[in-house]
Amino acid sequence: MTAAILSIGTELTRGELVDTNATWLAEQLIALGFDVPEHATVEDEAGVIVEALQRLAARAKVVIVTGGLGPTSDDLTAAAAAQAGAQALVRDPVVLDVIKKKYASFGRVMPEENAKQADRPEKATVIPNPVGTAPGFAMPLGNATCYFMPGVPREMRHLFRETVVPAIAGQAERNTHQLHLRTFGRTESRVAGLLQGVEEEFGVTLGYRASFPEIEVKIHARAATEADAERMAREAAGAVRQRLGDCIFGEREDTFPDAVGRALRDKGITLALAESCTGGMAATMLTSVPGSSDYLLLSAVAYANSAKSRMLGVNPEVIRAHGAVSAEVAAEMAEGARRISGASLAVSITGIAGPGGGSEDKPVGTVWFGLAAEGHPTVTRHRLFPGERDQIRTLAAYTALRLAMRSALGHVGD
Amino acid sequence: MTAAILSIGTELTRGELVDTNATWLAEQLIALGFDVPEHATVEDEAGVIVEALQRLAARAKVVIVTGGLGPTSDDLTAAAAAQAGAQALVRDPVVLDVIKKKYASFGRVMPEENAKQADRPEKATVIPNPVGTAPGFAMPLGNATCYFMPGVPREMRHLFRETVVPAIAGQAERNTHQLHLRTFGRTESRVAGLLQGVEEEFGVTLGYRASFPEIEVKIHARAATEADAERMAREAAGAVRQRLGDCIFGEREDTFPDAVGRALRDKGITLALAESCTGGMAATMLTSVPGSSDYLLLSAVAYANSAKSRMLGVNPEVIRAHGAVSAEVAAEMAEGARRISGASLAVSITGIAGPGGGSEDKPVGTVWFGLAAEGHPTVTRHRLFPGERDQIRTLAAYTALRLAMRSALGHVGD
16 A cells, blocks of 8 residues: 655755654654655645645555645645645635634634635545644545645644544555664674674564664564564564674663663662763763653763863873873773762763864874772773764763663673 | 756655755755755655656756665666666776775775666766765756765765766856854744844845754845845845844854854853753753863753752752752852852753653743852843753753853843
8 A cells, every 4th residue: 555745845845944744754654554655845836736746646545745734825735735636725614713713712813814724625624633723634636535734743743643544544454563673882784794694584674774873773574464573573673682782772762861771770870970072961861861860960071171170189190191081080080970979880981072182192082981880990991983073972972871871780891 | 947856765765764865955956046846755666766757857957866876786776767768777887997996995805786886877977976985977868967876965965066066056047145144042933023024125035944942044135146136135134133133143054052152262251060950961062162172161960959069069958948940059059160160150050851840839941040250249040941851951051051152242141
């Protein structure tokens, strides 16, 4: 069963806005079992919209359309849909009343231009929009049913989930299952190399999505029934987990900070960070999770050398002798963070993020980490990260959090 | 002059990857003076690619195609292009030699499957790719010239700038000019409201791009010549600057941290931050700029209440009496950050980012800021931000940096 996606809006065709709706809709349609051979994006121009609608409706059974339902003069989708279906454009009195009441509930009178949002092709069915002003509508065209929704992502997603999914879910064959495993710590080619032979052994398809610095492994199974496909995907996932080991940190919805926080909370560990080149990024990541104050006490972002001494008690002589990016300073930063916080574990980061500041001995990308854990001697680790400033900082923050997670799980300093 | 964009790749049609190439290309083509009425995205399937190529080449003078030039069996773009143009597919011996030499320079032998990347339609012209393996090619088709490039954004951008732009730049009328002004601190509707009448007065078109929490104002002018258009855009920009005041922080390439850092450096100010709910985000933003250690000394990310006292010397009695999210604690945090850093200016942030932790008195979104500047009494500011955890944290970090910038520019505490 084939579906197509049509995005309408001059802000999209001019490149003023990235079309995240099409990507989101494609993922949903694939998960529902549809094939999605093409997307189209057209400007707010009636002729172009009509042509695209007719073309897509001739070859797909479901056409999902977003955008162009607003109140302004350049919103032409409803009129173009009517034209494509050779129907009259009518103003729906029920919808008009709903819009007027929405304005009234804010103590306002509906502006006259918003009446336009009650327009729909004569044979279309309204898709109510409880989270915005413009409703959507569904109408048959060619071989297809076309579903029209507003372009505002929050509203579009709501209407799609509440009305479109129930209408189309039965139409596609549901004989596939997909699992997602998220990894950090290996390159895409290394991950793919470690998984060679899994596709053949388990009869699944593997896909990789790089979202720097993470690599997501997708396991796609197709079988006679959805249950069979799920079983195949789960078996393959077992083999993938075994081959990739602990560079897998979670499944689809788990974020890396979630995984780190879970390990810390489960083991009753409190953490302090001491950050230099990352400038607070490790703490920002960890505190993206609600409730992270249960395990993260503080991060001392000691960006200037003076701050390393004043805030963390790093001996200025040690900085002078070894440089701020050194095992010795990383160790003193971690010990200082543990001392000032009273945390059971402290991790430090000091490195050269570039573009300047590198030398032959310590090129851009050099980062030292320190790990001070209750009852253990302080250890340090060294990495040389590739890439530019942003990438080096991100890799350093991830690596520090991974050190904290592994320490919590009993692999001290590994 | 009309251009069209075709993105090829099943990872795009399945929604596994957001198509940033099409957005970037559209912006470039618009800037070159082309109209771009539509983009298409198709899967790696020869029939679908051929049809899309023929359709777009029939109505545009320039078709920009990306993706499907890799070495694997699902990369079908070159073969489909040959089929669309009823041409033979030939293996270019010069290109093959270049690819082999690239591998040799890494001490490797070219894998046999990579030979495929030297394939092109017989009448196509090669577009050299100095930054990757797969070259692009250009070929006439229908009314158009089609330019084929790899989908890797870095390579695609290089080839577009180096080869495609010189080939197509002369074709479109260059009678437009666009200026971009970046703002923070007002909503899109408020910005649009303040700019009412500018379009009519100066004969320009205004556009708005929201990239949370920033609003970019685009001033688009069209005139008899490019020079006239630039003059019109500059005049309108003067009026826009006057109406929006200091919520404009820069032009197109300026980031908000750049602008804040410039103000601090120009005034010789050193800054310390004390962050709670933002968890280090303000410092992460500021340190995204190389050389930021000239003005940012440290950020004390005091996430737990104990850390506010231990690291910043906030009196635990004050926390007990007023709560961690209060003017009193914000003031003590800022003063503590200034004391431990020796900075000339310190800004603190303490708030409730949610989803939990709100109350009737202090709902989620409540944030207090403190500002301790050398030779001035400490001041505090209070905001109630809308949105979810991420948005509240981002707004709080921006607001803190804006307070620092305004203080540096002499508006203490405003």
